[in-house]
Amino acid sequence: xxxxxxxxxxxxxxxxxxxxxxxxxxxxxxxxxxxxxxxxxxxxxxxxxxxxxxxxxxxxxxxxxxxxxxxxxxxxxxxxxxxxxxxxxxxxxxxxxxxxxxxxxxxxxxxxxxx
Amino acid sequence: xxxxxxxxxxxxxxxxxxxxxxxxxxxxxxxxxxxxxxxxxxxxxxxxxxxxxxxxxxxxxxxxxxxxxxxxxxxxxxxxxxxxxxxxxxxxxxxxxxxxxxxxxxxxxxxxxxxxxxxxxxxxxxxxxxxxxxxxxxxxxxxxxxxxxxxxxxxxxxxxxxxxxxxxxxxxxxxxxxxxxxxxxxxxxxxxxxxxxxxxxxxxxxxxxxxxxxxxxxxxxxxxxxxxxxxxxxxxxxxxxxxxxxxxxxxxxxxxxxxxxxxxxxxxxxxxxxxxxxxxxxxxxxxxxxxxxxxxxxxxxxxxxxxxxxxxxxxxxxxxxxxxxxxxxxxxxxxxxxxxxxxxxxxxxxxxxxxxxxxxxxxx
Numbered sequence: 001x002x003x004x005x006x007x008x009x010x011x012x013x014x015x016x017x018x019x020x021x022x023x024x025x026x027x028x029x030x031x032x033x034x035x036x037x038x039x040x041x042x043x044x045x046x047x048x049x050x051x052x053x054x055x056x057x058x059x060x061x062x063x064x065x066x067x068x069x070x071x072x073x074x075x076x077x078x079x080x081x082x083x084x085x086x087x088x089x090x091x092x093x094x095x096x097x098x099x100x101x102x103x104x105x106x107x108x109x110x111x112x113x114x115x
Numbered sequence: 116x117x118x119x120x121x122x123x124x125x126x127x128x129x130x131x132x133x134x135x136x137x138x139x140x141x142x143x144x145x146x147x148x149x150x151x152x153x154x155x156x157x158x159x160x161x162x163x164x165x166x167x168x169x170x171x172x173x174x175x176x177x178x179x180x181x182x183x184x185x186x187x188x189x190x191x192x193x194x195x196x197x198x199x200x201x202x203x204x205x206x207x208x209x210x211x212x213x214x215x216x217x218x219x220x221x222x223x224x225x226x227x228x229x230x231x232x233x234x235x236x237x238x239x240x241x242x243x244x245x246x247x248x249x250x251x252x253x254x255x256x257x258x259x260x261x262x263x264x265x266x267x268x269x270x271x272x273x274x275x276x277x278x279x280x281x282x283x284x285x286x287x288x289x290x291x292x293x294x295x296x297x298x299x300x301x302x303x304x305x306x307x308x309x310x311x312x313x314x315x316x317x318x319x320x321x322x323x324x325x326x327x328x329x330x331x332x333x334x335x336x337x338x339x340x341x342x343x344x345x346x347x348x349x350x351x352x353x354x355x356x357x358x359x360x361x362x363x364x365x366x367x368x369x370x371x372x373x374x375x376x377x378x379x380x381x382x383x384x385x386x387x388x389x390x391x392x393x394x395x396x397x398x399x400x401x402x403x404x405x406x407x408x409x410x411x412x413x414x415x416x417x418x419x420x421x422x423x424x425x426x427x428x429x430x431x432x433x434x435x436x437x438x439x440x441x442x443x444x445x446x447x448x449x450x451x452x453x454x455x456x457x458x459x460x461x462x463x464x465x466x467x468x469x470x471x472x473x474x475x476x477x478x479x
Contacts, residue, residue, distance in 0.1 A: 027139065028146045045170030046143065047122075050136075051178035059187065075142040076135075 012052040013061075014095065015042065017080060017088040020062055024079040027053060053078060061087050118166030119144055125176035127402055128183050129357035129466050130473070136179055144169060181400040184359070186243045191397035193244035194363065195390045197251035198370070200224060202386045228252035236349065241356035243363060243397050249349070250367025253342075335454060342368055343458045351462050358462040359405055363396060365458035366409065370416075381423060388415060402463065409459030410452075417451030418444075 019033050034042045056062045061084035144165050151161035229252035235245050346364040350356035370389045392412045
């Protein structure tokens, strides 16, 4: 089972930032990491990752740089910027609060249905 | 490769930026394809599957174009910020045009802008607001040259355009240009026009003559060519810059520059117009819309300046017919429109020609 597309889109920045908080990665690696870490739940059309990455880069939350890999091929790597780390911390906090409240509301709804 | 070709066809970005985006997508596509081939998939099929995994080309291209062309609200407002700052400074000048000292706050603020912009450039950054700030920070050179002109024109045959062009030519010669051919063209433009103007006899009545108007037009065109070349070199040719930034630099420079000497109400009008233009330009997701905004700006600005000139001349010649006045208004507005839209449109035109040349080379 995979996550609904809209949910992935809406939370793409936090997912990408948390991947890059561990180490620098290129686009394809980010897609694979997300898939592996979520055991296949977060799958996305790989091309749609790039608009998110470029937006984060323009916002100064991540930094892109080119590196040459074996065979002389060049690929663009991304690393998290200091402002990106702060944004990630803020988003994590926001997410925890949101999740706790959703859980609470869902719990109450279930109780109401049972009653 | 179908996916990549389709994306490239639909990607609405300036040339340099497009090349970088396509290189990144191509690397991704090749890595997926190589992995599929390594796992035993037929190479032709692997290419198709890699494309499918990347998604719908039209969707990817549209979203990438939007991200790259459309600045965030924060960046767009930051790009427009120097415009109202100019207005505040114009209001705060107690003795407009009387001495260099009266422009000190103006000079200090834009000096700070220049230092900040150069610092950003040296760090290799090419943000959309930087183009606007740098363009604005060049205005003091033009503004100061007015005062310089008033001070020395009594004794020396110096002209404002001479000072402007020498300043700009000096910037260019100071190492911005890497290509010898461009450098020589810049020096020639920067020196030949103003030198000719200096040799031109300076009589009060000459201002009325068509010869003098042509001369000033020539000098303005020379200045525009220099500024456009400068913007092209600094922004459009840089690996992280693009033609839109070069055009925004020109908008900032010429918008501010030509506001000098207008009445306060006209400056307010032009300021509002320019703030709207910069925000539209920065936020617009399509290149076509940016170009249209630039042309519209040139036209409205041309109308404003033409109307002002016409009011002035109608005081001098009250007997002129309405038909003649209307004709003058249209003709002058058209000339101004071309003059002001030219530096905005030129970077896009050079970019488009470059793209066409590349396509023709590939086709051959």
